[in-house]
Amino acid sequence: MEWTRGHTIGRGATATVSIATSGSGNVFAVKSAIISKSEFLQREQKILSTLNSPFVVEYIGYDVTRRNNTVMFDLMMEYVRYGTLVDVIHKCGGWLDESMISHYTRQIVRGLEYLHSTGIVHCDIKGRNILIGEDGPKISDFGCAKRIKNPVEGVRDDREASIGGTPAFMAPEVARGEEQGFPADIWALGCTIIEMATGGSPWPNHIHPSSLLYRIALSEELPEFPAFLTDKAKDFLSKCLRRDPIERWTAKQLVKHPFLEELSNVRKLTNHTAGSPTSILDQGIWGFIDESETSYNLSQTDGNLNSPNQRLKQLSMSSGLMINWVWEDSWVTVRDNEDNNIRPVQ
Numbered sequence: 440m441e442w443t444r445g446h447t448i449g450r451g452a453t454a455t456v457s458i459a460t461s462g463s464g465n466v467f468a469v470k471s472a473i474i475s476k477s478e479f480l481q482r483e484q485k486i487l488s489t490l491n492s493p494f495v496v497e498y499i500g501y502d503v504t505r506r507n508n509t510v511m512f513d514l515m516m517e518y519v520r521y522g523t524l525v526d527v528i529h530k531c532g533g534w535l536d537e538s539m540i541s542h543y544t545r546q547i548v549r550g551l552e553y554l555h556s557t558g559i560v561h562c563d564i565k566g567r568n569i570l571i572g573e574d575g576p577k578i579s580d581f582g583c584a585k586r587i588k589n590p591v592e593g594v595r596d597d598r599e600a601s602i603g604g605t606p607a608f609m610a611p612e613v614a615r616g617e618e619q620g621f622p623a624d625i626w627a628l629g630c631t632i633i634e635m636a637t638g639g640s641p642w643p644n645h646i647h648p649s650s651l652l653y654r655i656a657l658s659e660e661l662p663e664f665p666a667f668l669t670d671k672a673k674d675f676l677s678k679c680l681r682r683d684p685i686e687r688w689t690a691k692q693l694v695k696h697p698f699l700e701e702l703s704n705v706r707k708l709t710n711h712t713a714g715s716p717t718s719i720l721d722q723g724i725w726g727f728i729d730e731s732e733t734s735y736n737l738s739q740t741d742g743n744l745n746s747p748n749q750r751l752k753q754l755s756m757s758s759g760l761m762i763n764w765v766w767e768d769s770w771v772t773v774r775d776n777e778d779n780n781i782r783p784v785q
């Protein structure tokens with residue numbers, strides 16, 4: 440397919456996202472990384488190409504292109520026009536009201552129900568990885584995702600051995616380095632609801648990810664439930680934010696929770712997201728995202744990471760070392776990648 444790259448609309452830790460047009464005039468988004476650093480993008484392409492749901496960003500294809508003598512891996516996907524959920528929260532004045540939270544949560548849960556039914560754990564659910572289109576939220580950014588081969592019998596593939604995601608949204612069992620299965624996405628959903636309600640981190644006032652990780656992993660605490668939420672909403676949160684993953688509700692159970700009942704008076708999205716989407720950097724949203732919201736991907740398969748304590752130490756050390764904010768134009772997070780299954784396209 441002939442296509443032309445347009446302006447940059449977003450930058451993440453691993454890739455740059457641009458708008459693009461095809462020869463026939465269709466507009467789409469293209470997420471690109473230098474081929475030698477495209478392991479996560481290629482993993483994302485492999486997973487996204489198998490998915491088909493109105494609640495997941497739509498896959499279009501991939502390409503390998505040359506740009507200023509550099510070979511790039513390009514993942515093409517639908518262009519989702521209102522940007523991320525964090526952008527929308529910001530445009531709404533810093534928080535969403537409960538009817539909006541319920542409306543968005545319903546679609547995110549349906550996206551998770553779909554992903555989990557196909558054996559995919561997203562591993563990095565948070566506002567920045569939910570894109571908002573005209574029909575509502577779509578789950579995106581599958582760079583940390585993994586497939587559990589036989590979810591019913593619990594047979595796992597190699598990727599199950601890795602731990603990834605964003606510290607502030609990590610479930611206790613993930614922070615301890617024990618496991619990252621479907622319940623970890625449900626915990627992160629609970630954290631995302633708090634993000635929608637408060638516009639901030641589920642664990643406010645944490646300067647450094649290492650202290651946050653210890654708190655999540657080893658305390659008995661839960662993130663604070665926003666006081667203004669109704670009992671119904673708090674009950675929903677309490678089903679997501681249970682420290683024991685076995686006690687957490689599944690996406691299939693959550694879909695039926697009364698908090699997600701359809702409401703007729705949800706504000707129209709276009710009322711509060713007027714204006715065309717721009718780069719996340721243009722929108723000045725970084726002010727309320729602290730560094731504990733940076734994504735990581737660490738492999739547990741490393742022999743040094745056998746005990747929960749060692750893994751925690753490794754995670755927190757990595758947090759300190761890996762964050763490398765580059766303020767002029769972009770920011771970079773270096774991720775450890777021990778994944779031998781991912782091979783760059785030759």
Ligand SMILES: Nc1ncnc2c1ncn2[C@@H]1O[C@H](COP(=O)(O)OP(=O)(O)OP(=O)(O)O)[C@@H](O)[C@H]1O
Pocket residue numbers: 448449450451452453454455456468470496516517518519520522523567568570579580582718719734
């Ligand atoms: N399909 C899309 N349509 C519109 N904007 C998009 C799309 N995909 C990504 N973006 C924009 O690009 C930004 C970066 O994309 P994404 O989060 O997928 O990159 P990443 O490198 O995987 O980021 P992270 O640092 O979270 O791992 C998003 O926050 C969003 O603003």
